Amino acid sequence: MGPPRTLFDKIWDAHEAVPAGPDHPAVIYVDTHLIHEVTSPQAFALLRERGLRVRRPDRTWATVDHSIPTRFVEGRPAFLNRATRNQVETLERNCGEHGIPLFRMGDPGQGIVHVIGPELGLTQPGRTIVCGDSHTSTHGAFGAWAFGIGTTEVAQVLATQCLLQERPRTLGIEISGRLGAGVSAKDLILGVIRRFGVAAGRGHVIEYRGAAVRALDMEARMTLCNMSIEAGARAGLIAPDETTFAYLEGKEHVPSGDGFAGLVARWSRLPTDEGAAFDRVLSFDAGSLEPMVTWGTNPGMSCGISEAVPAPADAEERAALDYMGIEAGRPLLGRPADVVFIGSCTNARISDLRAAARVLAGRRTNPATQLLVVPGSAQVRRQAEAEGLDEVFRSAGAEWRAPGCSMCIAMNGDRLSPKELAVSTSNRNFEGRQGPGGRTVLASPVTAAASALAGAVADPRPFLQD
Amino acid sequence: MEPVVRIASRTVVLPADNVDTDQIIPARFLTGTRRDGLGASLFADWRRDGAGELRADFPLNRPEAAGARILVAGANFGCGSSREHAPWALTDYGFAAVVSPSIADIFKGNAVRNGLVPVEIEPAAHRELVSRPGAEIVIDVETGTVSLPDGGSARFDLPPFARRCLLTGRGPLDFLLEQEAAILRHEQGKDDRAETP
Numbered sequence: 001m002g003p004p005r006t007l008f009d010k011i012w013d014a015h016e017a018v019p020a021g022p023d024h025p026a027v028i029y030v031d032t033h034l035i036h037e038v039t040s041p042q043a044f045a046l047l048r049e050r051g052l053r054v055r056r057p058d059r060t061w062a063t064v065d066h067s068i069p070t071r072f073v074e075g076r077p078a079f080l081n082r083a084t085r086n087q088v089e090t091l092e093r094n095c096g097e098h099g100i101p102l103f104r105m106g107d108p109g110q111g112i113v114h115v116i117g118p119e120l121g122l123t124q125p126g127r128t129i130v131c132g133d134s135h136t137s138t139h140g141a142f143g144a145w146a147f148g149i150g151t152t153e154v155a156q157v158l159a160t161q162c163l164l165q166e167r168p169r170t171l172g173i174e175i176s177g178r179l180g181a182g183v184s185a186k187d188l189i190l191g192v193i194r195r196f197g198v199a200a201g202r203g204h205v206i207e208y209r210g211a212a213v214r215a216l217d218m219e220a221r222m223t224l225c226n227m228s229i230e231a232g233a234r235a236g237l238i239a240p241d242e243t244t245f246a247y248l249e250g251k252e253h254v255p256s257g258d259g260f261a262g263l264v265a266r267w268s269r270l271p272t273d274e275g276a277a278f279d280r281v282l283s284f285d286a287g288s289l290e291p292m293v294t295w296g297t298n299p300g301m302s303c304g305i306s307e308a309v310p311a312p313a314d315a316e317e318r319a320a321l322d323y324m325g326i327e328a329g330r331p332l333l334g335r336p337a338d339v340v341f342i343g344s345c346t347n348a349r350i351s352d353l354r355a356a357a358r359v360l361a362g363r364r365t366n367p368a369t370q371l372l373v374v375p376g377s378a379q380v381r382r383q384a385e386a387e388g389l390d391e392v393f394r395s396a397g398a399e400w401r402a403p404g405c406s407m408c409i410a411m412n413g414d415r416l417s418p419k420e421l422a423v424s425t426s427n428r429n430f431e432g433r434q435g436p437g438g439r440t441v442l443a444s445p446v447t448a449a450a451s452a453l454a455g456a457v458a459d460p461r462p463f464l465q466d
Numbered sequence: 467m468e469p470v471v472r473i474a475s476r477t478v479v480l481p482a483d484n485v486d487t488d489q490i491i492p493a494r495f496l497t498g499t500r501r502d503g504l505g506a507s508l509f510a511d512w513r514r515d516g517a518g519e520l521r522a523d524f525p526l527n528r529p530e531a532a533g534a535r536i537l538v539a540g541a542n543f544g545c546g547s548s549r550e551h552a553p554w555a556l557t558d559y560g561f562a563a564v565v566s567p568s569i570a571d572i573f574k575g576n577a578v579r580n581g582l583v584p585v586e587i588e589p590a591a592h593r594e595l596v597s598r599p600g601a602e603i604v605i606d607v608e609t610g611t612v613s614l615p616d617g618g619s620a621r622f623d624l625p626p627f628a629r630r631c632l633l634t635g636r637g638p639l640d641f642l643l644e645q646e647a648a649i650l651r652h653e654q655g656k657d658d659r660a661e662t663p
């Protein structure tokens with residue numbers, strides 16, 4: 001037995017193909033590489049320029065999500081313009097040329113890259129997973145080391161299945177207490193980021209620990225890990241446990257029978273050993289949280305739904321309030337919402353849609369507010385339709401779309417107009433993120449749904465009392 | 467990638483903290499499939515008003531900013547998405563270095579891989595640069611020093627490998643391709659182990 005190790009240490013050790021030397025970082029082997037249409041074309045171009053092939057097409061998976069339309073006109077996808085269509089066609093060509101499996105629009109496995117990885121069972125404990133997208137941290141919910149990379153790195157992984165990595169420090173965040181009614185993993189991560197700041201995780205891999213984390217189901221854990229990047233960390237991990245194993249059993253790319261039992265035995269050795277030290281430890285009480293909303297232009301600028309928006313502490317916060325057209329000193333409650341967006345890799349899984357539908361069932365949205373519900377994947381969409389959730393959404397007045405990133409990133413034409421305000425279940429409230437001049441209030445699916453009914457930022461809790 | 471050893475230029479100062487990659491290049495400009503030509507969209511929503519006209523008061527648009535190759539930015543520069551379009555837009559516009567008290571992790575890596583020098587300096591030295599927009603300064607990648615307008619100098623750190631990449635113009639891909647034997651060994655061992663300890 002060696003010295004006690006953290007979950008992260010164990011994954012690192014098992015993937016170090018070449019240890020760090022005096023003049024180079026370690027070479028880390030990548031188990032699973034996910035690619036999409038926006039950050040891969042230039043990587044394939046680099047390969048072509050240098051006459052290189054994709055080393056492991058069998059470890060590479062492609063989907064389309066970022067710039068694709070979520071609307072169809074006369075049965076045909078309504079691409080925003082020729083450029084977005086060209087990105088999709090370029091990915092199709094590149095995947096065809098290199099033998100990479102691709103989920104096209106309309107395929108049963110297509111969806112937002114961070115929603116489909118877990119659904120298909122490609123995301124497994126102990127793996128290294130990368131993608132040219134910063135919310136790759138989502139997959140850490142399974143105890144995988146998953147992080148976003150740039151396009152040049154996408155080319156490196158395509159060509160060598162490896163990356164050069166400086167070893168990050170480890171940050172343990174101990175979360176105690178129990179989430180109250182109407183308070184979800186989204187509120188939890190917004191609370192953590194508010195408390196510790198948008199740079200808290202810089203240079204670190206976070207491991208979320210403690211009773212409040214153990215109590216979360218897999219989809220909630222994904223929401224938590226998803227926004228690690230908003231806390232400044234490239235990756236966030238949760239140790240695998242029975243909840244993880246139960247989720248994975250029977251998934252398409254997970255072996256069954258003895259193979260599964262063997263995997264579970266190995267996965268069970270992954271959690272951080274007793275006595276292993278983190279470089280830093282923070283603790284947080286989940287019990288005191290209420291539903292959270294952001295009032296500014298970074299995800300740390302948030303407050304509880306009934307709390308008054310705090311007075312600006314500096315010029316940056318003043319500028320943020322100004323951009324948002326929000327006044328400090330009173331709650332955001334009642335602030336009219338032009339759009340409510342329920343979607344994105346943070347909150348467009350089936351449990352998110354079920355939670356939103358519970359609020360919306362039998363009610364109508366405020367006619368002044370547009371409600372857009374965009375499932376995270378084709379599988380989520382099918383499941384929602386099987387449960388009749390699409391009917392709940394439509395009867396409430398919502399638009400029920402095809403899966404994709406949609407208004408989370410506003411590349412596909414789903415976007416806000418200047419000064420429009422959206423209550424959004426996505427992860428970034430940066431200036432213009434959902435359209436130039438658009439204003440984003442980040443919130444949970446139930447808060448978003450309640451806001452669609454009220455036509456304004458609303459507390460979901462009254463709608464959840466049966 | 468061209469080697470970068472020394473950058474001598476005037477500065478442009480953009481003092482805001484937490485400038486994220488959505489500001490550096492808004493997502494709607496990511497619909498291309500090429501690396502070049504993105505300079506025109508750098509800071510698009512700050513450089514231009516709603517009608518597409520250049521805003522005269524934006525630092526990059528001031529006449530004295532023309533040709534400056536060093537951007538002095540606020541803390542946590544380049545946070546947000548991992549889009550490499552951010553350094554592509556900066557280099558295509560003409561920048562060779564970003565100077566800040568702290569630069570976001572992913573952005574820093576992306577910058578080095580594209581020959582854009584990430585320079586993290588002490589807050590006091592940074593304040594000096596912020597207070598003197600347009601100052602002529604020299605960034606020396608080999609020694610890790612920045613000359614300051616008051617005659618002093620500030621040190622900045624780069625991981626040895628990043629420094630070597632910048633100085634030689636040979637990037638990580640070249641290095642990784644040379645590791646083929648080790649990668650193969652790892653793969654053979656690991657495919658049996660199914661990647662868990």
Ligand code: SF4
Nearest residue numbers: 135344345405408409
């Ligand atoms: S849903 Fe949004 S955050 Fe998630 S991958 Fe798509 S664009 Fe990125």
